Amino acid sequence: MQCSQRHRSDLMPPRRPHHLAPKLSYPEVYQQHSWTQLIQKYVLLWALSHPVLAKAGISMMKRALHLPHFMHAPVSGSMHYHFCGGETIETAIQRFHTDLPRGMCAAFDYAIEGVHALTGLEEFSHELLKAIDAAHAQYKKFVVVKLSAVIPPKTLQQLSTHQSLTPTEQEHLHLSQQALHNILEYALAKSVSVLIDAEHSWVQPAIDHFVEQLMTQYNINYPTVYQTIQMYRHDRPAYLKSFLEQLSQKNVHIGIKLVRGAYMEEENLHAVQRGIPSPIFPTKQQTDDAFDQAISTCLEFPTPVHLFLGTHNEQSIEQAYLQGKEKHLLDRVCFSQLFGMCDEISYNLSKRGANVVKFVPYGPVQHAIPYLLRRAEENSSASKHAYLERLSLGKEIRRRMFKTTAMH
Ligand SMILES: Cc1cc2nc3c(=O)[nH]c(=O)nc-3n(C[C@H](O)[C@H](O)[C@H](O)COP(=O)(O)OP(=O)(O)OC[C@H]3O[C@@H](n4cnc5c(N)ncnc54)[C@H](O)[C@@H]3O)c2cc1C
Incomplete structure (x- = not known):
C-alpha cells in the first residue's frame, strides 16, 4: 500500500496510554x-x-x-x-554513560551505510570485536549485525532467489562467512549476544537461512544469535511458529528480536513495480495485532524464549511488560529503543525493573548519516x-x- 493510501489514523500522533504517562x-x-x-x-x-x-x-x-x-x-x-553515539566505540561508550542513567544497557551498532562489505570487511570485523568487548562489560550484553554489511546485498538477493554465484562471488561469500564466524566465536567466548537485523523481503530468505544455521551452531550454552522477525509481514506469524518449533527440537537456546518492520514503503513500491502482492499487512492495526500476538506466542511457548523487543510503541510495550511480569518472565525480556529517541519510555521501563537496552549506532559521520537518514525515511x-x-x-x-x- 502506498503512503497516500494509508488510513488517516496511521498518520496521527499516537495517544499516550494513561497508565504510561x-x-x-x-x-x-x-x-x-x-x-x-x-x-x-x-x-x-x-x-x-x-x-x-x-x-x-x-x-x-x-x-x-x-x-x-x-x-x-x-x-x-x-x-x-x-x-x-559518535564516530568510534570509545565515544559511543562515553556518550551512553553520560547521556543515560545507570540501569540501562547499550546494544552497540556500528552503523555504516553504503560501505561495501568486501572493501570494508576487515574494518567492520575489527569494529565488531571492539563492540563485543564493550558489551561484555555490561549486565545485558548485545551487539548488532546487519548481514548486508558483511555479505554483499546482491549476493544475499541471488541466494534468496536460488540464483547461482560466479566463482568470484562464491569466494567473496566464503570470506564474508569466515568473518561472520570469527565475530560469533569471539561473541561466544565473551557471552555476548549478536542481534541479526531483519532486512528487505528480497534478501530475507538468505538471511533467515544463515541465521537458522548460526543459531543451531552457536546457541548451545546461551542465545548467542538472535533472529529478528518483522511482524508487518503477513507471512511472519506462521514463520515464527514453525521457527520456534524447529529450534525447540534442536535443543538450542532461542533468541528472538521482534520488530514491526522498517521498510514498508520500499516493500510496497517494490511489489507494485513487479506486479506482485505486497508482503506487508494492508493495515497498521493488523501489524499491531500480529506484533502483540507474537509477544504472547513467545512468552507462552513451552521452550524458554529470550525475547528482545525493538519498539517505541507504548501499548505493545505495556502489554509485554504486564504479561512478562505476570508470568515471572521479565528477566528474559529486553525492551529496546533507539539512542536519542523515546528516552522517557526507556526511563520509565527501567525504573519499573525491566531490562532496557538502548540501540546505540556509531560510526564516521559520512557513513552514519546515510544510516540515520534511512532510519528516519523508512521508519x-x-x-x-x-x-x-x-x-x-x-x-x-x-x-x-x-x-x-x-x-x-
Ligand atoms: C531497537 C530497534 C531495533 C530495530 N531493528 C530493526 C530491524 O532489525 N529490522 C527492521 O526492519 N526494523 C527494525 N527496527 C525498526 C522497527 O521495525 C520499526 O520500523 C520502528 O520501531 C517503528 O515501529 P514501532 O513498533 O516502534 O512503532 P509504531 O509507530 O507503533 O509502528 C510503526 C510501524 O508499524 C508498521 N505500519 C505502519 N503503518 C502501517 C500500515 N498502514 N500497514 C501495515 N503496517 C504498518 C510499520 O512497520 C511501521 O514502521 C528497529 C527498531 C528498534 C527500536
Whole structure:
C-alpha cells in the first residue's frame, strides 16, 4: 500500500496510554542536555515530526552529502550528535554513560551505510570485536549485525532467489562467512549476544537461512544469535511458529528480536513495480495485532524464549511488560529503543525493573548519516515519536525558563 493510501489514523500522533504517562520528572530525563542541545534537538524533532518537511529535508540532506562537508555540517553534525553515539566505540561508550542513567544497557551498532562489505570487511570485523568487548562489560550484553554489511546485498538477493554465484562471488561469500564466524566465536567466548537485523523481503530468505544455521551452531550454552522477525509481514506469524518449533527440537537456546518492520514503503513500491502482492499487512492495526500476538506466542511457548523487543510503541510495550511480569518472565525480556529517541519510555521501563537496552549506532559521520537518514525515511512512525518527544522537550525548555525567571 502506498503512503497516500494509508488510513488517516496511521498518520496521527499516537495517544499516550494513561497508565504510561511519564512517571519521572523531566529534569531526570534531560538533565545531561545543555540549553543548546535541548534547542537543537527540539528543532530536529520539530522537522522530523512534520512528514512533508521531514521527507523534503531527508531528500535534501541525501543530495547535500555529496557536497563539501562544510555545506551540510550544521545539520549532519547535529543529527549525528543527537541520534548517534559518535564516530568510534570509545565515544559511543562515553556518550551512553553520560547521556543515560545507570540501569540501562547499550546494544552497540556500528552503523555504516553504503560501505561495501568486501572493501570494508576487515574494518567492520575489527569494529565488531571492539563492540563485543564493550558489551561484555555490561549486565545485558548485545551487539548488532546487519548481514548486508558483511555479505554483499546482491549476493544475499541471488541466494534468496536460488540464483547461482560466479566463482568470484562464491569466494567473496566464503570470506564474508569466515568473518561472520570469527565475530560469533569471539561473541561466544565473551557471552555476548549478536542481534541479526531483519532486512528487505528480497534478501530475507538468505538471511533467515544463515541465521537458522548460526543459531543451531552457536546457541548451545546461551542465545548467542538472535533472529529478528518483522511482524508487518503477513507471512511472519506462521514463520515464527514453525521457527520456534524447529529450534525447540534442536535443543538450542532461542533468541528472538521482534520488530514491526522498517521498510514498508520500499516493500510496497517494490511489489507494485513487479506486479506482485505486497508482503506487508494492508493495515497498521493488523501489524499491531500480529506484533502483540507474537509477544504472547513467545512468552507462552513451552521452550524458554529470550525475547528482545525493538519498539517505541507504548501499548505493545505495556502489554509485554504486564504479561512478562505476570508470568515471572521479565528477566528474559529486553525492551529496546533507539539512542536519542523515546528516552522517557526507556526511563520509565527501567525504573519499573525491566531490562532496557538502548540501540546505540556509531560510526564516521559520512557513513552514519546515510544510516540515520534511512532510519528516519523508512521508519514511517518517526514523525509520531518525534512529535511526542518534542512535546516532552518543550516542557523541559519551559520548566528551565520558568526556573531561571523565578530565580531572578
Ligand atoms: C531497537 C530497534 C531495533 C530495530 N531493528 C530493526 C530491524 O532489525 N529490522 C527492521 O526492519 N526494523 C527494525 N527496527 C525498526 C522497527 O521495525 C520499526 O520500523 C520502528 O520501531 C517503528 O515501529 P514501532 O513498533 O516502534 O512503532 P509504531 O509507530 O507503533 O509502528 C510503526 C510501524 O508499524 C508498521 N505500519 C505502519 N503503518 C502501517 C500500515 N498502514 N500497514 C501495515 N503496517 C504498518 C510499520 O512497520 C511501521 O514502521 C528497529 C527498531 C528498534 C527500536
